[in-house]
Amino acid sequence: xxxxxxxxxxxxxxxxxxxxxxxxxxxxxxxxxxxxxxxxxxxxxxxxxxxxxxxxxxxxxxxxxxxxxxxxxxxxxxxxxxxxxxxxxxxxxxxxxxxxxxxxxxxxxxxxxxxxxxxxxxxxxxxxxxxxxxxxxxxxxxxxxxxxxxxxxxxxxxxxxxxxxxxxxxxxxxxxxxxxxxxxxxxxxxxxxxxxxxxxxxxxxxxxxxxxxxxxxxxxxxxxxxxxxxxxxxxxxxxxxxxxxxxxxxxxxxxxxxxxxxxxxxxxxxxxxxxxxxxxxxxxxxxxxxxxxxxxxxxxxxxxxxxxxxxxxxxxxxxxxxxxxxxxxxxxxxxxxxxxxxxxxxxxxxxxxxxxxxxxxxxxxxxxxxxxxxxxxxxxxxxxxxxxxxxxxxxxxxxxxxxxxxxxxxxxxxxxxxxxxxxxxxxxxxxxxxxxxxxxxxxxxxxxxxxxxxxxxxxxxxxxxxxxxxxxxxxxxxxxxxxxxxxxxxxxxxxxxxxxxxxxxxxxxxxxxxxxxxxxxxxxxxxxxxxxxxxxxxxxxxxxxxxxxxxxxxxxxxxxxxxx
DNA sequence: GAGACACAG
DNA sequence: TCTTCTGTGTCTC
Numbered sequence: 001x002x003x004x005x006x007x008x009x010x011x012x013x014x015x016x017x018x019x020x021x022x023x024x025x026x027x028x029x030x031x032x033x034x035x036x037x038x039x040x041x042x043x044x045x046x047x048x049x050x051x052x053x054x055x056x057x058x059x060x061x062x063x064x065x066x067x068x069x070x071x072x073x074x075x076x077x078x079x080x081x082x083x084x085x086x087x088x089x090x091x092x093x094x095x096x097x098x099x100x101x102x103x104x105x106x107x108x109x110x111x112x113x114x115x116x117x118x119x120x121x122x123x124x125x126x127x128x129x130x131x132x133x134x135x136x137x138x139x140x141x142x143x144x145x146x147x148x149x150x151x152x153x154x155x156x157x158x159x160x161x162x163x164x165x166x167x168x169x170x171x172x173x174x175x176x177x178x179x180x181x182x183x184x185x186x187x188x189x190x191x192x193x194x195x196x197x198x199x200x201x202x203x204x205x206x207x208x209x210x211x212x213x214x215x216x217x218x219x220x221x222x223x224x225x226x227x228x229x230x231x232x233x234x235x236x237x238x239x240x241x242x243x244x245x246x247x248x249x250x251x252x253x254x255x256x257x258x259x260x261x262x263x264x265x266x267x268x269x270x271x272x273x274x275x276x277x278x279x280x281x282x283x284x285x286x287x288x289x290x291x292x293x294x295x296x297x298x299x300x301x302x303x304x305x306x307x308x309x310x311x312x313x314x315x316x317x318x319x320x321x322x323x324x325x326x327x328x329x330x331x332x333x334x335x336x337x338x339x340x341x342x343x344x345x346x347x348x349x350x351x352x353x354x355x356x357x358x359x360x361x362x363x364x365x366x367x368x369x370x371x372x373x374x375x376x377x378x379x380x381x382x383x384x385x386x387x388x389x390x391x392x393x394x395x396x397x398x399x400x401x402x403x404x405x406x407x408x409x410x411x412x413x414x415x416x417x418x419x420x421x422x423x424x425x426x427x428x429x430x431x432x433x434x435x436x437x438x439x440x441x442x443x444x445x446x447x448x449x450x451x452x453x454x455x456x457x458x459x460x461x462x463x464x465x466x467x468x469x470x471x472x473x474x475x476x477x478x479x480x481x482x483x484x485x486x487x488x489x490x491x492x493x494x495x496x497x498x499x500x501x502x503x504x505x506x507x508x509x510x511x512x513x514x515x516x517x518x519x520x521x522x523x524x525x526x527x528x529x530x531x532x533x534x535x536x537x538x539x540x541x542x543x544x545x546x547x548x549x550x551x552x553x554x555x556x557x558x559x560x561x562x563x564x
Numbered sequence: 565g566a567g568a569c570a571c572a573g
Numbered sequence: 574t575c576t577t578c579t580g581t582g583t584c585t586c
Binding site for chain 3: 307308335409
């Protein structure tokens with residue numbers, strides 16, 4: 001019998017999942033839609049629909065024509081442009097984060113949040129007045145004791161898992177410390193959900209436990225607009241069953257976050273014995289399989305490409321152990337990409353490819369300006385780039401050629417090429433159309449020809465254009481959370497070394513210069529006293545990047561080299 | 565760093 | 574037909 005992994009239950013984690021998010025965004029915009037069946041369309045697919053539509057038999061990822069047949073009254077809105085969803089998602093994220101001490105709020109996709117509320121819960125736990133527990137006050141602000149809300153601490157808010165027996169009002173007295181902390185967390189979650197609904201118009205489903213994994217899983221038990229707390233006992237001993245194990249055990253293996261289709265397939269094959277791996281296999285089936293433990297899991301799931309230590313990790317997950325922290329959320333994305341899909345024959349010649357790439361590239365440049373440029377309050381300041389992506393990437397998905405019998409199989413695989421992102425894209429004075437055309441003409445088409453060397457004969461199902469390798473421009477300190485100081489100094493050393501090479505070389509070589517300049521995007525004034533040495537810099541008048549003194553000449557050279 | 569892949573909503 | 578339009582993280586080279 002393999003040793004049981006150890007769970008750390010010191011943290012309290014809340015999980016929030018906005019109900020049918022895309023549909024809700026339209027409902028907030030036009031409240032009359034709330035009473036109607038509503039579906040959001042991307043291409044020929046219903047990507048999500050509201051609960052009124054679900055009552056009538058619609059569901060996610062359904063073909064539009066099936067949806068119309070099943071529910072002819074359905075209101076269909078187009079959701080291929082994600083701008084308003086992204087904006088709403090960001091707005092909700094900032095709203096919720098404004099309540100949370102320490103800012104440990106992590107976004108997963110557009111519609112989910114994990115919150116580490118340990119500090120808030122423990123603070124309020126210590127202030128509980130045992131003599132008047134029915135009308136307790138939850139403090140949301142340490143420095144202002146009037147800020148908060150009243151709550152009844154004799155019971156959990158919302159559902160518990162497993163369901164609690166009908167008990168007297170003294171039930172809170174019998175709770176363990178962990179139970180009491182989870183209870184307080186459940187009231188905070190309820191408050192956040194109310195605020196979200198009444199101030200922003202979005203309902204959400206929530207979960208309370210001690211890790212991202214468990215809070216998310218338990219949150220999905222009662223949907224929509226409900227919340228569930230996974231209650232103790234969490235540990236197993238001679239007299240008690242662990243509720244964590246009991247809760248997890250009945251889940252199908254693929255329902256567990258982090259176990260996707262590939263891992264699930266391998267696990268099902270192992271447990272059912274050399275099957276293609278189809279039947280329903282639960283966490284319990286895997287956990288209790290003969291000789292199961294980290295080594296066997298490593299052997300089953302490992303191999304080329306698999307993450308190392310996967311056996312240990314999955315063994316933990318099967319026991320509800322997830323010690324990954326809730327990270328402080330980033331304000332800047334690490335990548336921006338735009339893609340579109342195309343029907344057969346739509347993209348089989350170079351001119352149509354160029355046309356579509358120009359459309360996508362223009363959207364990408366617009367996204368970069370909205371997401372990476374700080375225009376300041378009331379447009380008083382000069383706009384400046386908060387981050388400079390260093391890499392441009394083009395991906396395509398070719399259609400499979402027809403089989404002998406004429407049928408085509410679907411090809412899910414993408415293929416990609418990357419190149420340095422030319423700095424002309426940071427010029428805020430040039431309009432998007434001409435910028436996009438220059439970028440496609442001078443850079444993207446070359447990457448496309450590297451991807452598809454054949455003159456013709458291809459038929460593409462998808463184009464994706466992305467900027468990656470984001471380098472934050474330090475400077476706006478309050479916005480650039482969580483920057484890696486160690487990495488900064490490592491990069492700084494690289495830049496300095498490159499510069500030294502340049503200085504001592506007789507003829508200036510272009511390659512090292514470009515390299516040095518590319519790495520200078522993050523550089524800025526250093527205001528912190530303890531970070532030495534302070535590096536002065538100025539802003540480039542062409543691209544707005546903060547440039548350290550020593551790199552100014554090289555940076556200017558870079559722009560000159562861009563001109564041809 | 566480039567490119568592929570796994571996983572997520 | 575693992576569908577849409579993204580985004581993050583990790584592996585191998």
